[in-house]
Amino acid sequence: MVRIGFIGLGAMGSRMTIQLLEHGYEMVVYDPRPEAVESLVERGAVGTEDATDVARQADVVMLSLPGPDEVQMVVDEVEDGFDEGDVLIDLTTSKPTTTNAVADQLAEHGVHVLGAPVSGGPSGAEEGTLAVMVGGDHDVFERCEEIFDVIGGNVVYIDEEPGHGHAMKLTNNYLSFVAMICTSEAIVLGKQVGLEPETMLDVFNSGSARNTATSFKFPEYILPETYDMEYSMALVEKDMQLLMDVSNETKTPFMAGGTIRQLIGYVRGELGSDADYTEIYKYFDQVMGEAKD
Incomplete structure (x- = not known):
């Protein structure tokens, strides 16, 4: 061995x-x-x-x-x-x-x-x-x-x-970040009209909306309010910036990616660098709730 x-x-x-x-x-x-x-x-x-x-x-x-x-x-x-x-x-x-x-x-x-x-x-x-x-x-x-x-x-x-493994990881992370952000928005919007998050997740996970946020992050870390995935917002921002670097190095337009990168940076600034990745949901819950008021 x-x-x-x-x-x-x-x-x-x-x-x-x-x-x-x-x-x-x-x-x-x-x-x-x-x-x-x-x-x-x-x-x-x-x-x-x-x-x-x-x-x-x-x-x-x-x-x-x-x-x-x-x-x-x-x-x-x-x-x-x-x-x-x-x-x-x-x-x-x-x-x-x-x-x-x-x-x-x-x-x-x-x-x-x-x-x-x-x-x-x-x-x-x-x-x-x-x-x-x-x-x-x-x-x-x-x-x-x-x-x-x-x-x-x-x-x-x-x-x-050798580098293609890392290219794969960065694109994988990007889709995971998009899923986390958009699922958070969808859950908060549903709450605003009276839907229960648990019911929404059951529906999402039985159909085409299923993703890593609906199937794993929300049930494991967000609904129990533990927010302890051990993945800090500083690391999220760092990983997203690496993907943007690849976009720049290859001269590839990355329009939605640029928006997600800016949003992650803003949320990191609001929550703090040490905040857990899953606390993204807390940010949207607060901001969208205030918008309703």
Whole structure:
């Protein structure tokens, strides 16, 4: 069994590492926060205070970082620690151009890169049911498929381009954001005319309006008023901006996307950067309720 290194032990990375540990993988882990490393050492991982040590000790290195800038920074730091034939799997929500640049950079060391962002949030990471979107060499993907099957309930191979996994993730996020915003508006509008949110969700989920907000986010986090999806508005705005960057880089008009980007930025400003993504509904409930008054 290969030895896996994991760099980035936040809400997603720590849970994916636990899944891999529970499936018998030997793990070496790094995070700039010592307490994050220690919590996984207690579960059987080998901790290190140097990210480069992860590349030195592991056959497959997985990254789960805040964004493309951090990915490039870490790769620049650890690239000399890899051995020829090693694999880097980037799980970060990143840009296709960054992924492809990293793949070219590490190819000079004989290192393979798979762009493999995930969707499903911390709960999906904890349960091992994430959607995983993988771009890169198909033979390398097959070598790592058992690893993906541990963290993911739906693993999709996209194609040979490493960055295409990340392109897929960004477009997936965009549709998820649209669903969350429009479902929030629809629910509040229905409440204004006297409909019950639970009834509306039952109808939506039995027909063509079903989406990830109606089937998951509202029942799990919004109706119970927990608002604890562990996905901050700052991250939502960051992810949406990455998609806008791709639009700019490819010179692709993205009209509705620009509107959604501005709306997310405005809501983030109103709710605060640390507000949970699901609190978008609270914003619309307040603003649309005030409009009625």
